[in-house]
Amino acid sequence: MISQAVPPTSIYLPYLAELLRVESIAEREKLFEFKLSHGKELGHKPGQFVEISLFGIGEMPISISSSPTRKGSFELAVRAVGNVTNALHRLSKGATVGIRGPFGNGFPVDNLKGKDIVIVAGGIGLFPLRSLINYILDKRSEFGRLIILSGSRTPQERMFVNELEKWHKREDVELLETVDEGDEEWTGHVGVVTTLSSEVHIDPEKIFAVVVGPPVMYKFVVAECHKKGIPDERIIMSLERRMKCGIGKCGHCQINGVYVCQEGPVFTYAEVKKLREAI
Amino acid sequence: MKAKLGFFDFTGCEGCQLEVLNFETELVELLNHVDIVNFREAKTEREDNYEIAFVEGSITRESEIPRLKKIRQQAKIVVALGACACLGGVNCLKNFRPMEENLRIVYGDAARYYDTIPARPISSIVPVDYYVPGCPIDKKEFLKVTKALLLGKRPEIPNYPVCVECKLAGNVCTFDKGETCLGPVTRAGCNAICISNGRHCWGCRGPVDDPNTNSEKEILQKHGLTVEDILNQFRIFNGYLEVSK
Amino acid sequence: MENKIIEKQNMAPFVDNLINAEAEVIGPKRKDGKYAFDKLIETGELCLDYDTTLLPPKMYLFPPKETLIKFELGKEPKVEPVAEAKPLILFGVHPYDIKAIELLDVAFSTTNPDINYLSKREKAVIIGVDCLNPNPNAFCPSLGTATAETGFDLMLTDIGDSYVVAIGSSKGEQLLTKYAETREASQAELAQRNSERQKALARYKVTLNISPEELPQLLGKSWDSPWWKEKSEKCLSCGSCIVVCPTCFCFDVQDDIALNLKEGERYRQWDGCMLADFAAVAGEGNFRGDKESRFRHRMYRKGKYIWERYEKLGCVGCGRCASACLAEIASPAETFNKLKEESK
Ligand SMILES: Cc1cc2nc3c(=O)[nH]c(=O)nc-3n(C[C@H](O)[C@H](O)[C@H](O)COP(=O)(O)OP(=O)(O)OC[C@H]3O[C@@H](n4cnc5c(N)ncnc54)[C@H](O)[C@@H]3O)c2cc1C
Ligand code: SF4
Ligand code: SF4
Ligand code: SF4
Ligand code: SF4
Ligand code: SF4
Ligand code: FES
Numbered sequence: 077m078i079s080q081a082v083p084p085t086s087i088y089l090p091y092l093a094e095l096l097r098v099e100s101i102a103e104r105e106k107l108f109e110f111k112l113s114h115g116k117e118l119g120h121k122p123g124q125f126v127e128i129s130l131f132g133i134g135e136m137p138i139s140i141s142s143s144p145t146r147k148g149s150f151e152l153a154v155r156a157v158g159n160v161t162n163a164l165h166r167l168s169k170g171a172t173v174g175i176r177g178p179f180g181n182g183f184p185v186d187n188l189k190g191k192d193i194v195i196v197a198g199g200i201g202l203f204p205l206r207s208l209i210n211y212i213l214d215k216r217s218e219f220g221r222l223i224i225l226s227g228s229r230t231p232q233e234r235m236f237v238n239e240l241e242k243w244h245k246r247e248d249v250e251l252l253e254t255v256d257e258g259d260e261e262w263t264g265h266v267g268v269v270t271t272l273s274s275e276v277h278i279d280p281e282k283i284f285a286v287v288v289g290p291p292v293m294y295k296f297v298v299a300e301c302h303k304k305g306i307p308d309e310r311i312i313m314s315l316e317r318r319m320k321c322g323i324g325k326c327g328h329c330q331i332n333g334v335y336v337c338q339e340g341p342v343f344t345y346a347e348v349k350k351l352r353e354a355i
Numbered sequence: 356m357k358a359k360l361g362f363f364d365f366t367g368c369e370g371c372q373l374e375v376l377n378f379e380t381e382l383v384e385l386l387n388h389v390d391i392v393n394f395r396e397a398k399t400e401r402e403d404n405y406e407i408a409f410v411e412g413s414i415t416r417e418s419e420i421p422r423l424k425k426i427r428q429q430a431k432i433v434v435a436l437g438a439c440a441c442l443g444g445v446n447c448l449k450n451f452r453p454m455e456e457n458l459r460i461v462y463g464d465a466a467r468y469y470d471t472i473p474a475r476p477i478s479s480i481v482p483v484d485y486y487v488p489g490c491p492i493d494k495k496e497f498l499k500v501t502k503a504l505l506l507g508k509r510p511e512i513p514n515y516p517v518c519v520e521c522k523l524a525g526n527v528c529t530f531d532k533g534e535t536c537l538g539p540v541t542r543a544g545c546n547a548i549c550i551s552n553g554r555h556c557w558g559c560r561g562p563v564d565d566p567n568t569n570s571e572k573e574i575l576q577k578h579g580l581t582v583e584d585i586l587n588q589f590r591i592f593n594g595y596l597e598v599s600k
Numbered sequence: 601m602e603n604k605i606i607e608k609q610n611m612a613p614f615v616d617n618l619i620n621a622e623a624e625v626i627g628p629k630r631k632d633g634k635y636a637f638d639k640l641i642e643t644g645e646l647c648l649d650y651d652t653t654l655l656p657p658k659m660y661l662f663p664p665k666e667t668l669i670k671f672e673l674g675k676e677p678k679v680e681p682v683a684e685a686k687p688l689i690l691f692g693v694h695p696y697d698i699k700a701i702e703l704l705d706v707a708f709s710t711t712n713p714d715i716n717y718l719s720k721r722e723k724a725v726i727i728g729v730d731c732l733n734p735n736p737n738a739f740c741p742s743l744g745t746a747t748a749e750t751g752f753d754l755m756l757t758d759i760g761d762s763y764v765v766a767i768g769s770s771k772g773e774q775l776l777t778k779y780a781e782t783r784e785a786s787q788a789e790l791a792q793r794n795s796e797r798q799k800a801l802a803r804y805k806v807t808l809n810i811s812p813e814e815l816p817q818l819l820g821k822s823w824d825s826p827w828w829k830e831k832s833e834k835c836l837s838c839g840s841c842i843v844v845c846p847t848c849f850c851f852d853v854q855d856d857i858a859l860n861l862k863e864g865e866r867y868r869q870w871d872g873c874m875l876a877d878f879a880a881v882a883g884e885g886n887f888r889g890d891k892e893s894r895f896r897h898r899m900y901r902k903g904k905y906i907w908e909r910y911e912k913l914g915c916v917g918c919g920r921c922a923s924a925c926l927a928e929i930a931s932p933a934e935t936f937n938k939l940k941e942e943s944k
Contacts, residue, residue, distance in 0.1 A: 082722050083713040086681035088668040088853075088866070131671040131679070132857045132864050133508050158882040159508050166507065172677050291885070318881050320853045323712040326868070327850030328878065330897070331887075333905035338711065352823055353887065384859040502857055511854065515875045518838035522924065523664045523870065525654055527632040530926060539836040539926060563837075565876060567891075570834040574926050 087323050090129045090174025095167055096149055101235050104156045105200065106165055107141065111149045112175065118150045121182030122207035123314060123342045127322040128152065128164070129174030136160040137319040137337070139204035140178060145214035153203040153235070179322040180341050183208050183286060183312065191284050192220040194276065196297050198227050198269055198289020202235050204314055205288050209243070216248055223250040223276055227269030227289070231255050231262045252276070269293065273300045280305035288314045294355040298345055311345035315354060358505055359390045361405030363426055365412030365419050366474070367439035381498055388505055407432045407504055409487075413439040415474045427481040432504060435476065435483045436497075438490035442561045443476045485510055490559035493545050513543040514564050517556050521547035529555040535578050537588060540566035558589065601749075602767045604782040605789060606756075611763060615643040615691065617779035623687035623725070626660055628653050640691070648692050648758065651735035652918055656846030657690050657697050658704060661720045665869040668716060668853070672863050682865070685719040689775075692756075694731040695748035696740050696916040700846035701726070702751045703912040707849050710910065716868075725771060728752040730793075732800040737919030739933045741801050742808035745916040759792040806922075806933045810940045812913055815903035822939045823896070831935070832895035834927040835874070841921035841930035842872030842898070847906070847914055850878075873897050895929070902932045 097109040112118060118126070120140045129135040142151035156165045167173070185208070193212065197205045212219050224243060228234045234255070243249045252272045254265040265272060269289070285306050287297045294313060301311050317336045320326040329336040332351045348354045392405045408430035414420065427433055435441045477483060487493075487500050487510075496512075503510040513519075517538035521528070524547050529536040537558035538550065549556050562568075568589075575585050606614060619625045619640055627646045628635045635650040637657050672678040693701075701721075708717035728748060731740070740746040748755065753772030756763040764785055767773045776782055810818060842848045852871035857864035871878060874894050879887040888894050906914030915932045922931035 082718045083715050086668065086683060086715045087712045088716075089681040090669075090679060092677065092679070129866075131673055131677050131866075132506055132855050132861075134855050135853065135866070161882070163507060172675070174671075174677075174679060316881065317887060318879050320851070324710075325708070325712065325714055325849075325851070326853065326871070327873065328852075328871075330873070330879075330905075332897075332900065333908050353893070381859055388861055498859065499856075502859070502861065505861060506857065514877050516836060516838040518836070518840050519843055519875070522655070522840050522843040525631070525636050527634050527654065528924070528926070531634070532632065539838045563876070565837070567834070567836045570836055570927055573834070 087325075088176075088321070090127070090135075090176045092172050093175045095169055095171045095173065098168060101153060101237075102233055105153060105235060106156075107151055107153045107236075108164065108167075109142075109149050109151045110173070110175065113172070117147060118144075118175075118178060120144050120150065120178035120207075122185060122211045123183035123204055124178040124180045125204075125322070125341065126152070126175050126177035127179065127319075128160070129176070130160055130163045130167075131174060133163040134160045135174070135176075135320075137179075137322055139207070139314075139341075141203045141206045143207050143210035143214060145211055153200070153206070155200050176322060179337055181339065183314075183342050185211065188212075188284050188286075189218050190220060192223070192279060192282050194223040194225065194278060194283060194285050196225045196227075196269060196285060196287040196289070198293040198297075199229065199233070200235065201288030201290070201293075201314075202226060205286065206236060206239070208286065213243075213246075213249070220282060221250065221278075222248065223252075223278070225252050225254075225269055225272045225276070227254045227256070227272070229256045231259055250276075268296070270296045270300045273304070276304075278304055278306075280307075284310045284312060286312045291316070291355060294348075298355075301345075308346035308349060309344050313343055313345065313348060313355075314341045315343060315348070316341065357388060357390050358407060359392050359405045360501075361392050361408045361426070361430065362436075363408060363410050365410065365423065365440070365477070366415040367412030367437065381494075385498070385501065389501075403429060405430055407434065409434045409436045410440050410477050410483075411436040413443045413474045413476060414480055420480055423477060423480050432484045433477075433481065434485045434487060434500065434504075435478065436487050437492050438488060438559050438561070439474075440477045441486045441488045443474050443479075486512065488512070488542060488560040489545055493548075496544055515543050516563055516566075517541045517543045517545070517547050517550075517560070519543050520545070521550050521556075524551050526550045530574070530578055533578075535575050535580055535588070537571070539574070540568055540571045602773070603785040603790060604765045604767065604776060605762050605785045606765055606780055606782055607762045610781045612643040614780040615640065615646060618689055618691070618775070619643070621779065622775070623689050625689045625691050626657070627691040637690075646692060648729050648756070649733055650692070651731075651733050652694070652738065652920060652923075654920075655844060656700060656918070656920070657693050658701060658846050658849075660688055660690060661701065661724060662704060662708075662717055662849060665867055666716060667865045667867045669866045670863070671865070673857075674862070681715070683715045683719045685723045687723045687725075688720070689725045689727060691727045692729045693726055693752070694918075695728060695755075696731070696738070696743075696745040696918045697846050698726060698728050698748045698751040699745045699913070699916045700918075703847050703906070703910060703914070703916075704849055706910045706912055725775065726752045726754075727772070728755040728768075730755070730757040730797060730800070732758060732796055732803075734800065734804050735919050735923065736805050737922035737931060737933075738804055739806040739808055739917040739919065741804055741917075742806075742933070743812050743913055743915065743917040745913070746801060746804075747797055757793045757796060759789060759796055762789070764789055764793045806919065806931070808917075808933055809937050815936060816907055818936070818939055818943060819900055819904040821943065825939060825942055827935065827938055827942065828896040829892045831929050832891040834929055835891040835895055836927055837874060837876045837891060837894070838926070839872055839875045840924040840926070842874050843870060844920040844924045846918060846920070847902075847916060848872055873901065899932060899935050903936060 092113040093110040099107045125137045125139045138152045141153040156162045243251045258266040285301050317329040319329045322337045324335045324338040408426050500510040520543045536555040538556035541558045542560045542563050625640045627640045628650045629638045629645045635653045667682045708714040752768040755766040851868040853868045902915035
């Protein structure tokens with residue numbers, strides 16, 4: 077029997093959005109600022125994502141990189157890797173795209189309030205984390221310490237360099253950066269992101285770790301967190317899977333019995349650990 | 356600006372190009388977006404400023420190699436068209452006979468005037484960007500690939516076996532009718548046309564990326580084929596893959 | 601539930617009336633020695649004593665390929681949703697397929713209701729028929745799917761000279777009143793129905809040695825079994841098992857554009873976890889890149905994940921996958937029985 081009536085609208089129909097600004101952030105990465113054509117806010121939480129359409133090319137999931145505290149528009153940061161990403165990179169100001177969402181659960185910002193937070197970003201893991209960082213900065217008094225550990229492969233691949241500089245200068249942000257491989261000009265730390273951990277002193281009783289990076293990174297960061305005494309429930313990560321629908325129908329994003337687009341993409345390590353295929 | 360396409364043929368039956376000419380109405384619509392600059396079958400004058408080269412036929416003579424290399428130099432995108440260009444195709448059957456014998460069979464006494472080398476796909480000579488497999492190619496797929504290229508998109512050629520499309524077409528499996536089939540290791544995209552028309556799949560679109568050939572051989576054997584039969588089945592289209600191992 | 605009788609000679613007029621007066625009627629027909637659901641042109645084509653069909657009737661509610669939106673490119677692109685649906689009578693659906701449709705109903709209406717499925721579902725009438733002639737790979741009795749109490753508008757059972765018709769909805773009742781010659785069913789005829797159903801149970805050749813309620817737990821502890829690798833070695837990743845399955849509902853989404861490179865559509869088409877690229881992401885990544893993990897995932901879906909998510913069985917025991925699998929590895933019954941044995 078049908079447990080619900082036919083819905084009035086299609087969950088597959090995107091809203092239109094106008095591209096307000098494109099900015100290059102690294103060799104293969106660009107930042108795109110959009111405004112929904114119907115004039116309303118996207119209304120997202122940090123850590124959520126949208127399905128962005130380029131009609132005729134396709135649709136793909138992209139994390140929202142701006143903080144919901146910055147109103148009027150939203151930003152997506154995208155690395156060019158395939159059909160839709162490359163086509164998006166060819167767009168310029170004034171172009172129109174389709175947007176569905178926001179989807180997914182997002183970071184548990186309410187649980188983070190009043191706590192110290194260590195953010196661990198590997199490569200483009202900074203894209204979704206930037207939303208959380210700016211959210212915390214805009215509501216700075218509601219959170220404890222903010223420690224950011226950011227790792228890039230090379231100095232050329234550092235993302236959001238200007239913002240990193242700004243965060244560096246702030247008294248209320250502890251930012252540590254590293255690159256896997258340095259060059260002549262790089263005077264900073266060299267080594268994978270976990271090698272920064274010795275320089276960080278935390279109070280394991282009141283800290284949350286929020287980790288986003290390439291799949292290989294998670295195991296190592298979790299081991300570091302354990303060494304520092306951070307319990308599984310307070311290690312938070314965002315996982316990536318192939319996605320088509322973003323709304324729990326197409327089945328592509330499954331990890332065991334979990335639909336990442338629904339129950340995720342943000343999980344605690346306590347949850348992830350129970351999934352055999354997760355990391 | 357319109358994109359410029361060129362069509363080139365090497366050793367093959369030119370069936371694939373004819374296939375393109377076979378749907379003139381669509382071709383006319385497409386001509387709003389492209390100029391066809393070098394198409395042996397359709398036009399006589401030739402220009403050399405094409406951006407997308409569709410190459411048909413396999414390479415079977417020394418003299419074809421520099422010509423193919425020149426095409427690669429000029430074109431931004433090279434698309435292999437049809438089983439011959441993609442896989443070596445039916446032409447590879449001759450690889451299993453001594454070369455001299457081939458020449459004698461084909462040219463009789465005139466054989467000594469021709470140079471011939473083992474048939475090979477164009478990708479063995481130059482890098483190939485995309486493939487439109489099949490013998491002959493499927494019109495719809497050719498249009499799909501061309502449209503994708505015009506939109507700046509990587510064409511989606513399925514990487515799953517013919518069985519998917521065969522089942523979707525509602526066919527009764529040929530194995531259930533006491534026959535055999537190469538569908539389980541062959542790349543889909545043809546809508547299982549041969550099976551829908553009462554025949555079986557002979558693998559003209561080449562294998563999927565990671566075919567389970569051992570399992571397929573076991574199944575064929577279980578259904579009464581000998582190793583010899585099986586090799587012959589595979590060789591019809593995929594001979595080059597076997598010799599190049 | 602109310603029951604009526606349609607005499608066999610009155611069945612053809614009933615179907616003809618439906619075809620002529622009501623809606624498109626889809627029913628099982630012969631196809632190359634097997635059966636397939638197809639549009640009925642005349643009653644004679646209908647085979648109500650079939651074993652199973654090549655493809656499940658879900659294809660009329662969740663078509664293999666279906667447009668989701670249409671668009672027009674340009675400075676100001678236009679987009680509109682598409683959800684096509686027309687009145688449809690699915691005639692002669694077996695109980696296991698009815699149970700499978702009940703699962704799809706839940707999957708497509710939970711959380712984000714899917715207009716494309718639900719609008720078709722709303723317009724569909726389901727006239728079931730008891731399966732008295734099961735296919736040799738089916739194991740419905742072990743899963744409680746050999747008969748259905750809900751999910752249909754009418755349910756027929758062949759009792760020899762006539763059909764008992766159970767009325768499952770007012771829609772079904774109306775069709776019956778309007779188009780069929782019926783009479784009340786006697787106690788003897790209802791007893792006859794039971795006995796036919798009982799006799800059919802004995803015709804199933806495959807049995808599960810575990811109850812469906814225990815499956816999630818059994819699978820929960822079987823992740824590391826050598827079975828997955830051993831058995832999946834022969835898998836062709838050909839997807840036959842998921843394409844023929846009445847409970848599979850995964851799909852891919854792609855864009856297509858017209859030759860004018862202006863108008864286009866976004867469509868979905870059946871996809872599934874047994875195909876090599878189902879979990880592949882841009883670049884080289886594939887989260888289930890080997891046959892073993894795909895094979896295991898499908899079995900977990902059938903016996904555990906779907907149950908945990910929707911409280912419905914992920915497999916209804918129709919046996920189509922086992923019949924379709926050339927490598928002879930796809931039957932959930934074989935896997936579940938084997939794991940049960942291992943766990944002893
Ligand atoms: C929740 C989530 C958030 C993401 N956030 C970002 C982000 O902020 N910035 C960014 O650059 N990338 C992000 N990605 C990855 C991004 O979705 C893929 O790079 C993108 O889908 C590749 O699409 P394509 O069409 O260019 O590649 P193709 O290889 O042409 O892929 C075709 C289609 O397959 C699917 N697909 C392929 N790769 C992925 C993938 N890695 N993840 C999900 N679906 C995939 C998509 O539907 C895609 O359109 C995110 C992925 C997920 C799941
Ligand atoms: S007929 Fe061939 S392609 Fe079709 S299902 Fe059987 S083996 Fe596969
Ligand atoms: S069914 Fe097989 S032989 Fe026929 S066109 Fe398709 S791939 Fe080629
Ligand atoms: S289990 Fe059988 S039917 Fe399914 S993909 Fe593997 S070989 Fe094909
Ligand atoms: S898994 Fe196999 S037996 Fe179970 S419902 Fe699907 S096709 Fe039928
Ligand atoms: S078994 Fe696989 S294809 Fe079928 S519904 Fe489950 S995940 Fe999707
Ligand atoms: S992306 Fe479709 S179910 Fe999650």
